[in-house]
Amino acid sequence: MFSLDWIYYAISWILLTWHSAWDAIGVPVDAVIGTNWAWILAIVFLVVTVRVILFPVFVKQIKSQRAMQALQPKVKELQEKHKGDRETLQKEMMELYRKEKANPLMGCLPMFLQIPVFLGLFHVLRRLDPAKINKTLYGWTVEQFDSASSAKLFTAPIAGKFGSTADELARLGANGTTVKVIAGILVLVMMGTTYLTSRQMILKTGWAEDPQQKMVQRLMLYGIPLSLLVSGAIFPIGVIIYWVTNNLFTLGQQQWVLRKYPPPPTPGRTGVKSNSPVQPAKTAGLFGRKAAPAPVKQAPATPKVAGPKPGAKPVNPKKSGPAKRQG
Template sequence: MSLDWIYYAISWILLRWQSLWSSLGMDGKFLGTNWSWVLAIVFLVVTVRVILFPVFVKQIKSQRAMQALQPKVKALQEKHKGDRETLQKEMMELYKTEKANPLMGCLPMFLQIPVFLGLFHTLRRLNPANTQTTLYGWTTEQFNDATHASLFNAPLASKFGSTAQELAALGANSTTVKVVAGILVLVMMATTYATSRQMILKTGWAEDPQQKMIQRLMLYGIPLSLLVSGSLFPIGVIIYWVTNNGFTLAQQQWVLRKFPPPQMAGKKGSGSSAKPAMSGPAKKSGDAPKNPVQPGRTGGLFGRNKAQAEPEPPVADTKKLAPRPGAKPVNPKKGARPASKPKG
C-alpha cells in the first residue's frame, strides 16, 4: 500500500504554515534559526492534535471505563485462576457488555504514527543532491529553502548519527549538529517519560497484569528506546516529537483537572468514614459510657447532663461524728448501738 497520500497531506499542512509565517516576516534567519520552518513544524503538531482531540476524549472515557471494571476483572482472575483461555473469553465478554475497549487508550498514539512517518520521510528528502524537488506538492524554491533551514545552525534534515558525507552535503558542522541533536534527544526522552508518568500518577496502576505491563512499557521502555532511535531522527522530527509531548502534557493536565479520575478502590480509607469520631485511646467493648443520655432527658446547657446518676451524698462533718470524750468505741461489726453515757 502506497503512503503517498500521507506525504501529500503532511507536506500540504507544513507548507501552508511555512507560507503563513513567511508572510508575517519570519522568512529570514535569526540566531542561526529559520523560524518560519521551525514554527511550521510546531503548528503541524497543533493542527494534528486539534483534529485528534475527539479521539483523545474517547481515550479518557475508555480509561475511566477500564478503571471502573478493575474489581470485576480481578474477580474473574481469581475465579479462573490457571485457566487462561476461559479467563480471556470471560474478559472479552465483560468488555463487550460494558462497552469498554482496552485498545482505545493507545489509539491516539497509533493515529499519530502515520504523521510521524510522513514527516520523517519528508525531511529525509531534504538533500541538495536530490533532483526530485517537486514531489508531494513542493516547489523547487520551497525545497531549496527547506534544505538550508536550520535550528541554531544545525540543519533540520540532519541528525545526531549523520555521516560526514551527509553533513558535507548539508553544509553543516558535525559538532554543532551533535550538540543540538543530543540536547533535543534528551528533552524528547524526558518529556516522553513525563507524559506517561503524569497519567499513571493520576489514574493509578492497573490491576490487570497485561494493562500494568503496558503501563510499565510506556513509562520506562519507550523513553529508553529513544536514546538509540533518537540518533536516527532528523532534528525536524525531534522538534515535532518534543512539541507533541508538550501539547500532550498540557492537554492531559486540563482533562484530568476538569474530569478527575475516580478514586481507586485500593486507595480508599482516607475519607472521614475511615477516621475515628473522637481522638484518644480506644474504649473497651465492656466499658459503659460515662454520660449516657436517658430517654426524655436533654443534655447541654439547659438539661441535666448527669440525669441518670445518683445524687452525690453530702460530705459528712467529721467533728460532729467523732465520739465524745470518755465514750466507749463502737464496734462496726456488731450492729449499731447507742453510745453509753458516762456514769456520774
C-alpha cells in the same frame, strides 16, 4: 503495492501552508540566532493541526480509560474466580470488555493514529537534500525545497541527524559537532517528555490490576523512552522537534482533561475505602513530589513533682495522718 504518497502530500501541504502563513505575517526568512523560525514554527503548528484533528479521539481515550477503571472490581472478581486458569480468565475478560463496550487498547489509539504523521514527516524531511534532483515532489516548489534544505535550529540543519554521515553533513553545509550536540540534547528532551506524559497519567489513575493493562502501562512508561535512545540517532532534528512539541502538547492536554474530568477516587487517596483494585499513585504532581507530612500532635507532658531536698526526710502522703490540734 500500498502507497503512502497521500500522507507525504498531506504533511507537505500542512508544512508549506504554515510556513507561508508565518512568512506572510513577517517572521524573518533568514536565520535569527542561527535559527530559521518560520520552518521551526511550521513544524510546531503541524503538531497543533494534528492534535486538533485528533481531539475527539483523545476524548474517547479518556472515556475508555474511565470505563476500564470502573470495571476493575469485576476484573478482580474474575481473577479470583479463575485463578490458575489463564485461558478461561482471558475469555471471561474479553467477554466482559465486549459486554461493557470497553476497549483495553483504546488508550494507545491516539498514539497509533499519529504514527503515519510521524512517518510522513520523517520521509519528507529525509528528502531535504540539496543534491536531490526531483525537488518538486509532493507539491514542493524548488524555492521552498531549497529554503527548507537550508533551514536550521541553532545552526544545525533540521534535516540533519545525530547519525548523519560526513557526506550528508557536507551537502547540508553543517558542522558535525554542532549537529550531534543539538540532536543529542533534543533526543534526551524527547526521552524525558515521553516518560513524563506516561507518568503523568499513571500518577493520576494509578497502576491497573489487569495484567494486560499493567503491561501496556509499563511499556509506555519505560519501554518507549528507552527505545528512543537508540532510534533517536536516525531521526532528523525536525522530526525530534515534532516529537517534543507533541509531548508538551500532550502534557498540557492531559493536565486539562484530568482536572476537568478527574478519575474516580482510589483507595488511600481520600481515606474512604473503595472496591477498586487500582493502586493509587504514591506521589503527587507531575514530577512525583511527595506531599508534606501532616504535623503530629503530641500529648501534653505530665508535670513532674519536685523531689525532696538533699538530707531531708521524704514525705509519704499516704502515711501522713490528719494534723493534730494544738490545745
